[in-house]
Amino acid sequence: MWRADRLAELLDRLRRTETTTVAQLAEDLGVSPRTVYRDVAALRHRGHAIQADPGPGGGVRFDGTRGVTTVHLTLAEVVTLWLSARLSQGASDLPWSGAADSALAKLLASLPHTKGRELRALCRRVVVGPPSSTGVSASAGRPPPELLRLFEHAFSVGVALGFAYADRMGQQSQRRMEPHGLLVRSPVWYVLARDVDKAEPRMFRMDRISRPRLLETIRFRPDAGVIDRLMCAEGPWRPLIGELSDWRGERHQGRLP
């Protein structure tokens, strides 16, 4: 077994067992106890907190209270965690917010740079705002998954959508739009879009959308500027402007060409 793999397995064993003697670990891993000591030293050097108790009944064990753990995450999972953390930061602060900040930074840094721009764009496409405090009609709530999947497809492929929309007075109208982003203000979901016919940014409440369909003939390129213009307009979005400029600041922090 290659040494790095043995180190990984050793760490794994330390994680999921209570307390183990070095002799036991050596036998399990097929090496001599001296090598186990060296490996433990290497793991400690890497920042893992491994404690050891001398005497009978002692042994080495993983000190979970401090130290780092390595988590293997899919990119979609990183994005979801990122959005969740931002949501809970904005809406209702949790304790240990310092840890939340550093965790967010690490999650962002873990995004690979090559395809990183698109992933950051995905993060930017979903803006999470504070919960709606003003009274909302009861029909609001989480949109059906089919609708979300349709939007996700339209986002990533860059194809326009057509649907029937009921405005505030209940007036039905046919719309064609390029979806550029989502805005979640629990429990209301909005689509940040550009109206194809009127050629201007618009915001649509998802619970007022019906009979959506893809318009394969109309293509567009994702444009964060549409989101920016929408969020900077007056209206109930004022508290979000600060958050949005944070996003923009991150975008300009130099690591992107």
Next chain:
Amino acid sequence: MWRADRLAELLDRLRRTETTTVAQLAEDLGVSPRTVYRDVAALRHRGHAIQADPGPGGGVRFDGTRGVTTVHLTLAEVVTLWLSARLSQGASDLPWSGAADSALAKLLASLPHTKGRELRALCRRVVVGPPSSTGVSASAGRPPPELLRLFEHAFSVGVALGFAYADRMGQQSQRRMEPHGLLVRSPVWYVLARDVDKAEPRMFRMDRISRPRLLETIRFRPDAGVIDRLMCAEGPWRPLIGELSDWRGERHQGRLP
């Protein structure tokens, strides 16, 4: 430089640069190009998707669209992310909730087993509920950090707290309690505690607490049962019972003694 560290740095470089030639990497890392090829082969063997283009203008690059990223997180960061994800799951669902579920599972699995019980208890001590929809007085909001730190200390050490409390009618009284948990229903924070004098579980709104102090002489052991009894009482907590039984189910899933 030790080889494992060099591999980590190589992966890092591949992540954050567009396309690099092997000769450039070799010069940067201070080894020969042949070694870089061997290292790239090792990384590929470990599952990292590294692509390469032959010919002029070619080079090796990181294929970030698929595959996993490794994130090194402090345990406090894992707990915070876990709480954030649970909060956003409960309050306002985000898109790609499947990714959120698997991310939560991975975060839970990454908690080391040795001290895992305490960490899970820490997770269980902070219960996140849906936002308060009924009208709340304006004084509610995030408690001051000193108060949070005081409670965190009382939690972990197991020492009782004394404070002045104003009930619904504004009547002031002196209380002594063992804090067992927090309940966040944005924007209101509650302390789940056991009243020392009346010897029964009670719930206190944090914004009505004043002049808190540690009572070093009164010690107690953290008891999740107090939280359970409080959450199962009637009142506005009904919607939380399902979530809580989820927690309890997880606790009994066998990996804990």
Next chain:
DNA sequence: CACATTGCTGACAGATTCTGTCAGGGTCTC
């Protein structure tokens, strides 16, 4: 087409590292 550039693989000797063994010194419990 020839040519330059780049990725990729095999072989082999020398340098480097790792491993096992031995020795010795601590700490804790009984």
Next chain:
DNA sequence: GAGACCCTGACAGAATCTGTCAGCAATGTG
């Protein structure tokens, strides 16, 4: 004090890694 356990240093042999050389394949350019 005896035993069980953690921990460290030294050293020779084994294993691995590294650099050099050679050669092949794929891609773009003149």
